[in-house]
Amino acid sequence: MRSLQRVVALAQQTLATQVRTKGEALAVINGVRKYALKLFPDGGETFDLIYRPRLLRIYKDRFETGPEDSENDG
Numbered sequence: 778m779r780s781l782q783r784v785v786a787l788a789q790q791t792l793a794t795q796v797r798t799k800g801e802a803l804a805v806i807n808g809v810r811k812y813a814l815k816l817f818p819d820g821g822e823t824f825d826l827i828y829r830p831r832l833l834r835i836y837k838d839r840f841e842t843g844p845e846d847s848e849n850d851g
Contacts, residue, residue: 781813785828792835799840806832 788809796802809832813824 781816784809784812788832789835792832792839802836802840
């Protein structure tokens with residue numbers, strides 16, 4: 778379990794600082810999921826509930842942020 782936690786932490790750091798494209802980010806997320814399934818073959822649903830949302834949050838922060846809504850300024 779600690780091994781998976783370390784890999785997830787490293788993936789979070791990588792997504793936040795080093796990944797340059799959406800494709801690279803998705804590859805990191807999918808790679809972590811594959812690693813988790815090697816450790817826990819029946820753990821796909823658990824990964825999707827616990828770790829995937831954390832990784833996707835970073836993905837969305839990096840790649841899906843849009844301009845601020847200027848209609849609410851005035």
